Amino acid sequence: EDLELLDTDFSQARSKAYDLILNGEEVAGGSIRINNIDLQKKIFNILGIQEKEAEERFGFLLKAFSFGAPPHGGIAFGLDRLYSIITNSDSIRDVIAFPKTQKGVCPLTGAPSYVDEMQLVDLYIKLVKKE
Incomplete structure (x- = not known):
């Protein structure tokens, strides 16, 4: 119902999104x-x-x-997040079974991929050539 706002005032457009919070921790999220x-x-x-x-x-x-x-649309329970809470882990990576392939590649998106200059600026990363 807010599609017309994308052309006039996109900051007022709403999405159909939802989260499930357990004791202040997000354990599920979804959207259309x-x-x-x-x-x-x-x-x-x-x-x-x-x-x-x-x-x-x-x-x-x-x-x-x-x-x-x-x-x-749908909702996805972040079982890894829930396990992280249950085990009191410092990092969600401690409980993720398969974060990437063994080579660190995402089969769906092909990541890692080319990083442009603006992304580096946004993340305050400076590339230094090894001599």
């Missing part, structure tokens, strides 16, 4: 997902992600949307 390529491109534009960059970073998603995606 974007399933329309034009809407996704509009959101990228609002976020300042140019078309070329969107294709480089999220081409897999845009390609999937080009085939058509039904409206969908």
